[in-house]
Amino acid sequence: MKKLIRVTVNDVAHEVAVRPNQTLVDMIRYDLGLTGTKNGCGEGDCGACTVILDGTPVNSCLVLAMQADGRTITTIEGVESGEGLHPLQQAFIDKGAIQCGFCTPGMVLSAKSLLDENPAPSEEEIREGISGNLCRCTGYLQIIDAVKSVAK
Amino acid sequence: MGAYDVINSRAARVDASDKVRGRAVYVDDMKMPGMLFGAMLQSPLAHAEILDIDTTAARRLPGVKSVLTSKEAGLVKYGVSPARYDETIFCHDRVRHVGDNIAAVAAVDLDTALEAVSLIKVEYRELPAVFTVEEAMAEGAPVLHEAYPRNLTAEVHHEFGDVEAAFAQCDLIKTSSLVNKRQDAAFIEPPGCIASFDYSGCLTLYSSTQVPHYLQRVVAMVLGLPVGKVRVVKPYVGGGFGPKAGANHMDLAASLLSMKTGKPVKMNFDRKQVFMHGRARHQFFHTITTGVKKDGSIMALKHQCHLNGGAYSSFGIATVYYSGSLLGGPYKLPAMKYDGYRVYTNLPACGAQRGHGAVIARACWEQQLDMIAEELGIDPIELRLKNMMTVGDVTCNHLNMSSLGMKDCVEAVRDRSGWKEKKGNLPPGKGIGMSCGFFVSGAGYSIYRSETWHGTVIIKLSEDGGTALVYTASAEIGQGSDTTFAMIAAEAIGIPLEWVRLESGDTDFGLDLGAYSSRQTLMTGLATKEAGEAVKRQVLEVLSEELGIPVEDMDIKKGVIIFKRETPDITALRTRYIKEHRGWTDNPSPDEPLSFREASRIAFLSRGSIVGTGKYKPPVLGGDHKGATVGTSPAYGCSAQVVELSVDMGTGKINIEKITDAHDCGLAINRTSVEGQMIGSVSMGLGEALFEEVKFDDKGRVLNGDLAEYKIPRALDMPAVEPVIVESDEPNGPFGAKEVGEGAIMPAIPAILNAAYDAIGVRIFELPLKPERVYQAIKQYNQKLAKQGAEEMSSAKRDGNLCTKDAQAIDISSQKMNVKGK
Numbered sequence: 001m002k003k004l005i006r007v008t009v010n011d012v013a014h015e016v017a018v019r020p021n022q023t024l025v026d027m028i029r030y031d032l033g034l035t036g037t038k039n040g041c042g043e044g045d046c047g048a049c050t051v052i053l054d055g056t057p058v059n060s061c062l063v064l065a066m067q068a069d070g071r072t073i074t075t076i077e078g079v080e081s082g083e084g085l086h087p088l089q090q091a092f093i094d095k096g097a098i099q100c101g102f103c104t105p106g107m108v109l110s111a112k113s114l115l116d117e118n119p120a121p122s123e124e125e126i127r128e129g130i131s132g133n134l135c136r137c138t139g140y141l142q143i144i145d146a147v148k149s150v151a152k
Numbered sequence: 153m154g155a156y157d158v159i160n161s162r163a164a165r166v167d168a169s170d171k172v173r174g175r176a177v178y179v180d181d182m183k184m185p186g187m188l189f190g191a192m193l194q195s196p197l198a199h200a201e202i203l204d205i206d207t208t209a210a211r212r213l214p215g216v217k218s219v220l221t222s223k224e225a226g227l228v229k230y231g232v233s234p235a236r237y238d239e240t241i242f243c244h245d246r247v248r249h250v251g252d253n254i255a256a257v258a259a260v261d262l263d264t265a266l267e268a269v270s271l272i273k274v275e276y277r278e279l280p281a282v283f284t285v286e287e288a289m290a291e292g293a294p295v296l297h298e299a300y301p302r303n304l305t306a307e308v309h310h311e312f313g314d315v316e317a318a319f320a321q322c323d324l325i326k327t328s329s330l331v332n333k334r335q336d337a338a339f340i341e342p343p344g345c346i347a348s349f350d351y352s353g354c355l356t357l358y359s360s361t362q363v364p365h366y367l368q369r370v371v372a373m374v375l376g377l378p379v380g381k382v383r384v385v386k387p388y389v390g391g392g393f394g395p396k397a398g399a400n401h402m403d404l405a406a407s408l409l410s411m412k413t414g415k416p417v418k419m420n421f422d423r424k425q426v427f428m429h430g431r432a433r434h435q436f437f438h439t440i441t442t443g444v445k446k447d448g449s450i451m452a453l454k455h456q457c458h459l460n461g462g463a464y465s466s467f468g469i470a471t472v473y474y475s476g477s478l479l480g481g482p483y484k485l486p487a488m489k490y491d492g493y494r495v496y497t498n499l500p501a502c503g504a505q506r507g508h509g510a511v512i513a514r515a516c517w518e519q520q521l522d523m524i525a526e527e528l529g530i531d532p533i534e535l536r537l538k539n540m541m542t543v544g545d546v547t548c549n550h551l552n553m554s555s556l557g558m559k560d561c562v563e564a565v566r567d568r569s570g571w572k573e574k575k576g577n578l579p580p581g582k583g584i585g586m587s588c589g590f591f592v593s594g595a596g597y598s599i600y601r602s603e604t605w606h607g608t609v610i611i612k613l614s615e616d617g618g619t620a621l622v623y624t625a626s627a628e629i630g631q632g633s634d635t636t637f638a639m640i641a642a643e644a645i646g647i648p649l650e651w652v653r654l655e656s657g658d659t660d661f662g663l664d665l666g667a668y669s670s671r672q673t674l675m676t677g678l679a680t681k682e683a684g685e686a687v688k689r690q691v692l693e694v695l696s697e698e699l700g701i702p703v704e705d706m707d708i709k710k711g712v713i714i715f716k717r718e719t720p721d722i723t724a725l726r727t728r729y730i731k732e733h734r735g736w737t738d739n740p741s742p743d744e745p746l747s748f749r750e751a752s753r754i755a756f757l758s759r760g761s762i763v764g765t766g767k768y769k770p771p772v773l774g775g776d777h778k779g780a781t782v783g784t785s786p787a788y789g790c791s792a793q794v795v796e797l798s799v800d801m802g803t804g805k806i807n808i809e810k811i812t813d814a815h816d817c818g819l820a821i822n823r824t825s826v827e828g829q830m831i832g833s834v835s836m837g838l839g840e841a842l843f844e845e846v847k848f849d850d851k852g853r854v855l856n857g858d859l860a861e862y863k864i865p866r867a868l869d870m871p872a873v874e875p876v877i878v879e880s881d882e883p884n885g886p887f888g889a890k891e892v893g894e895g896a897i898m899p900a901i902p903a904i905l906n907a908a909y910d911a912i913g914v915r916i917f918e919l920p921l922k923p924e925r926v927y928q929a930i931k932q933y934n935q936k937l938a939k940q941g942a943e944e945m946s947s948a949k950r951d952g953n954l955c956t957k958d959a960q961a962i963d964i965s966s967q968k969m970n971v972k973g974k
Contacts, residue, residue: 035181036174038390040340041423045859048340076174085172093168096824099832100630101171102340102390108172127867134859136338136391137630138828139835140867 005069009034010078018065025049025060027068028075036076036105040134047133050106051075057113059132076105079112088112091146099137107133111147120152157710158642158649159887162824165635166654167388167628176388179344179360180420187346188217190406190419191265193255193272194428195247198498198852199281199294202245202254202274209271210257215264218412219272221255225408228374232366232398232503234600236305236465238297241374241404246279248296248463249500250853251428256405258417281498283852285437285458288495296463296496303496305461306469308779310476312548313487318452322443326524329440330516332901332919333845334460335433336426337505338864341390343429344420345403347410355411356383359403362392362627363666366599368659370399371407386657392629393836394505395431397668398466427846427857430500434471434509435460438516444524448535452487453479457513459494459502466503468494470599470782474509477783479517480547482558482590482790483539488548498852504668506836507591507897515919518587518902523915531575532906533566536588543880550775554787555890557816557880558588561792564876569794569812578910582798585906589791589898593818593882593891594671596773596784605767606671608662609679611641611687613762617729617753620645620687622654623661626676631893632825633672637680639821640886644684646708647748670891673821674787677886679766686764691748694755698725713746722746729753786884789895791815793834795903799911804927806842806908808871813899815875818882818890827875829892834873837900839865843920 002017009032016031028037028051037060040048044062051060052074079086088111091097098104107130114121114129121129126147127140135143170176207219222244229237243252255272259265282288282296288303296303319325345359355377361367364384372379389396402419409417421429441454457475461468476490507514525535537559545553565586566572574584598604610623622641628634638652645652655661664676692703695713699720707714723742729750730739740747755762774784796810813830820826843863847855856862881888901919908926909915914933916925 029181030183034174035177038178038341039180040342040390041859043423043858043860045423046340080173089172092172093164096162096165096828098165098168098171099632099828100339100341100391101167101176101388102178102630104171105174127870130867134338134340134864134866136340136393136836136864137832139831139833139865139873140870141831141873142828144867 024063027065095146097146184416200276210268258409308492318487337393339391347406348416431503433505434502436512462501464501471509473782478510515901555880555882561814583911587899587902591895592785593787595669597781618749625664627667682766789891793899804923816878817892819888833896
């Protein structure tokens with residue numbers, strides 16, 4: 001009952017056989033082995049499973065793997081380029097924006113989407129941009145600082 | 153400042169590079185060949201007798217490898233404290249809360265395991281259930297555990313000093329109450345584990361635990377394995393905050409399933425199961441009476457507390473002690489009486505959460521101190537400073553203030569917030585409030601009674617020289633302990649941080665009690681320092697033998713050997729090192745000073761592997777009364793906060809605008825991490841103060857067991873926070889360091905309560921301060937003012953004082969203990 005889908009993940013084309021009820025986060029983590037994408041709630045509340053799907057950040061626990069057929073995905077593993085860390089990633093390290101790290105991949109991807117769309121966000125826009133990603137450790141302020149430091 | 157090469161700086165976390173790339177491995181990221189998947193059957197009823205469990209259909213389902221109930225698992229009791237072991241892996245006669253555990257299945261995949269669980273038939277006879285403290289303690293109420301009549305898990309009766317005599321001398325005696333709601337820790341990573349039993353009879357359990365050591369002991373005890381054949385490994389953990397500080401039935405069930413099947417077994421809680429497992433902050437009902445002299449001197453404290461504990465003890469016996477004992481400081485208090493009651497109810501068990509046991513007691517008292525200050529006409533900050541303990545003071549319940557930067561904290565938040573200009577001068581709807589906080593820097597005693605070391609650390613120098621390998625069983629759960637210990641090791645040895653590699657969270661590395669009670673920086677830190685100094689000494693001893701220079705005339709700093717007197721000829725040593733590294737491109741050049749890399753290789757050639765060990769346990773602490781151990785600590789962290797907020801008087805919505813937060817952590821090992829703990833604590837306190845509340849229906853089922861309806865702060869909810877690090881010199885800590893992880897939460901809730909009062913003129917005695925509650929308070933206040941106004945107008949006595957804030961606070965909490973999440 002599995003169906004073969006084609007997805008491009010972090011610039012690599014994959015063919016994956018997925019179950020009809022399989023979520024995208026499940027496919028990314030367990031079929032592709034890209035475990036940087038985290039599953040915190042399974043209900044779209046926490047944002048830990050955020051990936052970028054055709055340029056838009058989504059909770060991959062709320063997307064069926066089959067809906068990704070023919071589409072392009074960026075996960076945390078695809079944020080780094082050949083030249084090294086994305087400036088946002090470096091800023092997360094430098095500003096102390098990481099504690100337990102479980103929300104970090106989703107947080108980085110939401111922030112990256114925001115900056116891709118709006119390279120010079122206000123603080124309020126940064127807060128809005130990451131408001132779908134819950135962090136229980138940091139209290140967000142260092143994360144906001146990190147994003148601010150990379151914004152134009 | 154400046155005295156250290158590595159610590160007392162702002163270092164990037166040693167795990168940050170992996171975490172930011174998504175490369176850090178958490179337990180659910182792991183898989184093993186042949187791994188099975190487990191699932192649990194949990195009770196749909198809050199209280200029921202189990203008449204029959206039929207697993208036939210589940211066992212027949214293709215793909216199912218094992219089905220376990222209490223029949224297979226046995227009935228060995230466990231829990232957190234041996235004094236209150238009251239859980240078994242699976243219920244056999246009764247279920248005591250919705251979510252209580254009945255059976256577990258291992259199957260080839262999760263879907264099959266879940267289907268098998270749905271095929272298990274359980275026949276129940278429903279029993280009357282109790283959900284509130286009042287119901288549980290009522291005459292004739294159903295009893296959850298036969299050994300504990302009236303459902304009292306634990307009660308505490310403490311009196312220090314002559315309380316009645318002290319009250320007799322007081323000019324003002326004030327009583328007030330505070331009730332919070334059950335909180336959820338809301339770590340983003342749900343707990344999970346993989347158990348792997350091998351054919352040599354060893355069990356390896358990978359678990360998202362805060363306490364590998366305690367988990368190892370409980371697993372061994374319950375499953376009848378030698379402790380030495382159980383290895384617990386903690387991968388990266390996605391937050392803990394307390395509820396992950398104990399063995400849970402999932403760890404045990406997965407271990408037993410692996411033993412039965414001979415395969416690795418993975419299990420996870422889903423988010424709803426996190427709520428059904430509970431173990432986070434209790435609901436507390438505090439009533440406190442304080443007596444003071446006219447000049448504000450605090451003379452006596454009388455305190456009563458009831459805790460709604462849920463169906464099992466978990467940490468509860470410690471919680472109920474902490475609630476009382478930690479009010480002993482930071483103010484001079486000659487006499488204190490405490491009566492605490494922790495009560496079983498048919499709800500998921502409560503346990504420990506950041507600021508264990510002490511957060512709501514602190515909030516109740518610090519709100520009351522503000523009420524007293526107002527009645528006496530003393531500034532709340534002045535009242536606190538007047539009563540502040542100082543270094544060397546001992547509380548009436550025998551807690552020793554070996555360092556206390558409390559006054560510095562208070563003055564810092566006063567001055568940086570502009571308190572003097574703002575207090576009393578803000579318009580209606582805007583408020584400023586403050587509070588102090590106080591917490592242990594590590595529990596003085598282990599959870600099980602023992603003479604055990606609380607932490608051991610091994611440092612081995614790489615045989616080729618140049619790298620220090622640190623092995624500790626301590627638990628990095630996000631707070632930054634790995635980085636802290638790597639920094640301490642580097643400082644103690646005298647090498648750069650990059651030359652240290654650290655492995656942690658594995659019971660094979662030694663004994664460490666784990667991440668709870670804000671203990672690791674001080675305790676594991678001291679053990680790390682000792683181990684670092686031990687390897688350094690050995691390297692210098694070998695150099696002494698080789699060069700004929702006394703050890704005390706040498707040192708290691710920044711990875712270089714320092715000769716304090718004249719520099720000897722090191723050519724022979726260097727030649728030996730270089731000869732062994734022919735072809736290597738990074739050999740030292742002749743004019744370089746002797747490096748640690750060379751010296752540690754020479755030390756290996758002389759002595760074999762250079763290994764240093766360190767260990768720590770606190771000295772005997774505290775008094776000799778029953779329960780004296782809880783609240784003792786080798787050191788205490790303290791903190792102060794000023795909160796500025798505004799209230800929408802039309803809707804009751806509170807908007808926190810700014811928080812100035814000072815914390816005395818002793819010497820700050822990593823300033824970035826200290827600030828991270830401070831701001832994170834503020835965030836958790838703010839959530840509990842304003843909106844967090846686990847709700848149940850009238851059948852004991854969680855109503856908001858998800859992260860949408862159980863609201864924790866989002867990025868939009870956080871105000872600006874100015875963190876101020878206060879550094880006292882703690883004589884009992886490594887390099888003078890002590891805690892920050894939990895103490896920093898203590899002032900958050902009361903400072904918000906006090907600021908809210910300043911804004912709206914009415915005290916609120918029930919948390920959270922959601923708009924509806926605040927709006928009702930404002931309405932009642934206005935009605936009271938209007939009524940007073942009418943009366944006074946009619947008697948022609950209006951004196952124009954009505955607009956001032958009312959010292960006679962209106963108590964708008966329901967004040968009954970049957971306040972169950974509404």
